[in-house]
Amino acid sequence: MFNLEAFVEDCKAAVRDDPTHGAVAELLKGAMTDLSAVLDELGEPTSGGLSAIYKSPQLTILNVVWKPQMVLMPHDHNMWAVIGIYTGREDNIFWRRVKDDPLGRIEAAGAKALAAGDVAPLGKDVIHSVTNPICKYTGALHIYGGDFFEAERLEWEAEGLTERRWDPERAKALFED
Template identity: 60%
Template sequence: MFDLQRFIEECRAALAEGGQRAVRELTARAMREPGAVLSGLGEPKVGGLVPLHRSPELTILNVIWAPRMTVMPHNHGMWAVIGVYTGGEDNIFWRRLPEGRAGRVEAAGAKSLRAGDCTALGQDIIHSVTNPLGRLTGAIHVYGGDFFAAERSEWEPETLEERPYDVEKAKRMFAVG
């Protein structure tokens, strides 16, 4: 069975010993048994950004996506590791446009994650995320910093223009789902 407190302690040790790569290996190992993670955390009942651990160096969230929920393009300003334990996340990756169109982005790639999958994102990655399923999705997101305190950006979905990230709006969006 997945032991949350042990996972948190192992993430903290992995961060100190090997940074993002070590945290990714640890998270990937946990995701090899997504059913055990699901049992350990419990079946998701409502959408939410649930903090499991928060410090200046490391944030671990249980991210629960509502059915068919989409989050606009955003960055984290820090590396991230995502492990899906139930459902799925479809990520679109974005790149900044050249000088003449400063502040805007264009799609540059995509990656689908399903239960048992794990991926790492660099600190400069911009992505949007959709839960493509008609049910809740659960994923552990591990960040190399304080997710809630970092200065970040989001891009308006229609114009793709950059603006400051609004963490309170994001919390509300997840809570509604």
């Protein structure tokens, strides 16, 4: 049975023992084996949002709810991350910097579709964009190896794929209904 409070404590202990994403990824994989228990604990998503479950300088745990057909521009985290989908779907496009580009542009380098039960670790330097391709809310636990809201990060604007500073308020507003 998934218990959010115990899960948070387990993640905190895992990061104390191993500051990489390995142990946290295993914890999240374990949680995603019982999706109905996770849904019972977190509730069926009914509106978009970024809800902080736990936040410290070493660890952030978010309940991320993607609105139907929502698209989030390319961005980095500047820290490792682990994503676990508990309902719905999340499509990721992975990007890489265009070599020697003075504008800091990026180009697509791969993709991965995540469905309910899937867990995906992301390294510190990963750049990705996210789409909820379905007509219902997608719920995911996102765990980060640092303070998600305070980290210096970048995002790339959609049309020209040129970089700019990530703005947490602009990101939060995208998730609101």
